[in-house]
Amino acid sequence: MGRLIVISNRVGQPDDTRGASVGGLAMALGAALREYNGIWFGWSGRTVETFTGQLSVQRGQGATIATVDLEEQDRDEYYNGYANRTLWPLFHYRIDLSAYERSFNEGYARVNARFAQTVLPLLEPDDFIWVHDYHLIPLARELRRRGVKNRIGFFLHIPWPARRLFATLPLHRELVEAVFDYDLVGFQSHDSLSAFEDYVRGEAEGEIDSGGIAQAFGRRVRLGVFPIGLDADAFMAAARGEAAAAWRERMRVSLAGRRMIIGVDRLDYSKGLEERFLAYEEYLANTPEALEQVFLLQIATPSRDEVEAYQEIRARLDAVTGRINGAFATPDWVPIRYVNRTYRRDELAGIYSMAAIGLVTPLRDGMNLVAKEYVAAQPPEDPGVLILSRFAGAAEQMEEALIVNPFSREEVSDAIEAGLAMPRDERVRRWESLIEGVRRHDVAAWRDAFVEALLAAPCSPADRLATAEP
Template sequence: MSRLIVVSNRVSAPKDPAAGSAGGLAMALSAALRKYDGLWFGWSGETVEHFTGELNIEDRAGVTVATVDLEPQDVDEYYNGYANKTLWPLFHHRVDLTAYERSYGEGYERTNRRFAEVLRPLLQPDDVIWVHDYHMIPMARDLRRLGVKNRIGFFLHTPWPARQLLVTLPHHRRLVESMFHFDLLGFQTREWMELFQRYVEVEAKGVVGEGGRVDAFGRSVQVGVFPIGIDVESFLAARDSLLGQKTYDRIAASAAFRSMIVGVDRLDYSKGLEQRLLGYEQFLEDNPSMRGGVFLLQVTPISRDDVDTYQDIRGRLDALAGRINGAYADMDWQPIRYLNRTFRRDQLAGIYRAARVGLVTPLRDGMNLVAKEYVAAQNPDDPGVLILSRFAGAAEQMGEALLVNPFSREELSDAIRTALTMPLQERRRKWKALMQVVRDTDVSHWRDQFVETMISSSH
């Protein structure tokens, strides 16, 4: 049996597999690594004054983890720079926020080479390598230059941008060409895959063939759609745990017989948080009779706070939530509860279960697992309603949600009212269909489908 080598920017293998705060993706990849006797490689999150390539190897709950420290310049240019200020906004169609700095691109290339050079001695001839996300797009090319012949797959967790936007990136052709050193490219949705194929056809004069093969740059690569899911059984166990139940009871009691709308998103401009608050404000304006009977719990952990754009959006959200509360609150009711903190998975499951409406309205998202977690957390006898952005990857699978255009505050307002007034029979019907999707496309299905396809691919 081949070993599986997982490569990602940060290694998130949990030290305690029973930890309620461990993410579903980390749990699934850890399970795959135990199954295939594998290794998880990436950045330690730490810096050293001079890069040495020294490996830190440890065992985390049966998973071998190998990490390497980076220089501060690597972190500034590769991670904070090219990954988070260039590729992330560009892949989310925010060209206005994209930083096209030559030093960022150079740092990205240099750091990926360093990762490849450190990883190379760890590899065995029959290892299968699975590289994750936009941080490490050149990884296969750099490994091939070092003589690596192994099967290498790549999965993109974010959207892929439209061709007209990608060509604004200096050296965009070189970036895409490096992807043809992989054996398999995986995308969350058919839309993202087709945007990649369209770029190849137009910019590289490539050919999209039968069976998902794409030919360009003198090479051929297999492409496919592998929609990611959640660990359903683990999440249900978290929901039904003592802390999950206590959280539900606490939230339900604090709601004081009001209907709760919930949003859970890390702080990011791609999540449409400003548009969401404006849509909720429009709902309060449009439905004066429903004021006092509903509130929005918005959970928004802070992320990337050392990037100026994120500091700006944090200030705008604080001001917007404060303005709405100031305009509409009463002595015994506050329309928005806005929390900048992180909760454990079992706590989130309890929060989701207590919410009459799940508001998942990103402007653009690779998949969005909050949508699937919200559905999984519901009481089958009295389920809440999912409002989902049509621009989230999950919308391709979850058509029974109330699909909305998050840029339209009126559409958001109407959807909130529809969700809050939806009859029980209709809520049950929609939930049942959505839950079937969540079960059919869980994280284990995603993991096994990708790994099996990668193993059967040949370079």
Template structure:
């Protein structure tokens, strides 16, 4: 294979493990690009008064990036608007929060066309192009319109909603039709894939072949399930490193003999943080004898502050954590430590290892790599227990976690008690089963599985 060209909304150049909390996707793509001498193209995250067409090239830790700046109108309509006020809530089943504005849709199409204009001249004939996530659904079609004959793959990192839900989107049919410009489309779970196929078949009249080929008119695409993983050996190594050991010691000292429950989530309504706090409060109410034996550390870095719904969830959580602490705290114990900042992955590895329970309870999540990182960070001889929402994509793989309905405070409370009282033999058994999955389907497996599919003969050829 020649070069790998990755295109995503934002480009996150590798900065090292101590420079901040770098997302799982960024780590995964950087690894793939190093191996294939590739190029990562996308938005820099910076604003510009007037778009100039200039591309900023940089090389960081062996990864070449090419970024462009966007105008305020583009950011407001494409990113804050259509991507995060229309698609994100709808695809996470939050119809009540989704907003439908023609300006949003117009800005989304305009920026996707701009991406295509900028990246098309950079492509060489045998490059393989891998486009990432919901910000760029139509980009493949835009590239085809500019004469791009390269292999084009698309991976969706969030859930794909059920057919009836997606039909609420005014542009749903056109959006799905344009996705047939790709050669391969990947989803995290069989559920998301089935929802996509259901829409193609029942709303558009497409056909589904036994070989995974989906056909609509004269276009065919290969659709597959390909759950993303973590770099398991690397994260295990991080958990044994000096920064992680220091973080571990700091947390154990501050716990003062108490068990720690940890949650690490971007501040987002899809993560179920309000429901998590209420489930933990139910535990405190139902088991007063356990109160001073445990505390919840919730790390929730803010995100998308320009979107009103994100401002509201931050205010809600601040009020809820304050109320719970006010109601149950004592002079020597606070039930919730609520922290609004990010930490480097090496520090998080130590925090995970110090936690008796990993509490990962999104209301809906495409995958959730925190669940996998928590498992990978554990001491094999004395591991903690993962409590995982059955509505996270990771639940399809980590079946030996304690799976819960995050909407049920009673289930969350019961799961916390079960995890706290679980004996070492069962904790080891459950951890080993989860770890086997994390090791066998890691980030390298994900990358290779998708790229192998992308290199197969074209669907319908």
């Protein structure tokens, strides 16, 4: 078997077992790269005055990291523009925030072409290529135009939107047509797969057979659902480590006999943080006996500060937090501890373990690994309760959580009350089912399922090349 070539917008450090504080991509792909002695290629995060295509290569334990610098215009039009001001809000059902500008689309196409041209010298005939996420949907098309015949798979980490929503995107048909240059396309959930299939049938006049093979635009691609998992054993080992133990002790002192609800998210409008705060306010208003006995710790890591929508959500959350704390706080208690900084995953494991409730309520999410991390960090003898949005991909796997509609303040408030009152026996029963799923559907299972499906997918590069533009 050839090497695994992972291509994503940004690259992580697969040798760092602690990984990033919230995101799970570096952790997940690190395991895959070590398994297949692979290469991870992507943007360095740096900008230069003129694009040169010069590669920077670092070799670590079991994996090679290759990066390229982009121009400032590339960052503005491709990353801040089309990826995060057009596709991200659209794919998360926020068409009111989507910005449709021709220059964004041009930058997106230009950077995908530059990625294809830059990675080309790294490829060998037996390699198989795994492209990740919405930043790089057209990448297979660009590789095929350059004569690449390798198997290429694509995995979408975020949701795929409903057909009518996606059709609001200018040139939506061209973007979906580019998907058909892959051999395999994977989604996080059946909901996203169904939305894509509906588009293929309704807008592209295509067909999907019983084996998951979609046919449209004169080509075929295999479709599948591959829910991403944790590197569960490594995370549980980190939860038993020194950093986690130190944070458990810090939180034990800080709790002062109170009970903690925990939320951990990137600071993003898709995470439903404002709705979460308002639902928690509803709980406090309806449950006076909870005052001074419980608090919400919300860790919200800032991101994409250059995008106006993110500046606006941060300002709104600052205001809502201040208002709720002003209304309910006492001299020695505040109902919301709102923190804008990053913590390592081993540190978070210690914090998770002290929380009576994990509150994971995105308005729309591809998977949400925080839900799985919270479960993995719980003490088996006295676990907390996971409250999970029905609109997170994780809800399809984690049925023993308290599943809620994050748009309903009353429903989330009721779930908080039920979770805090839940008897220990029921908490243990639910946790045992959840942790069994987290361990069974871990990152290795995700990796192996996708790679196996990619290697088994119908592959006819000659047909693709015949239909591709020169």
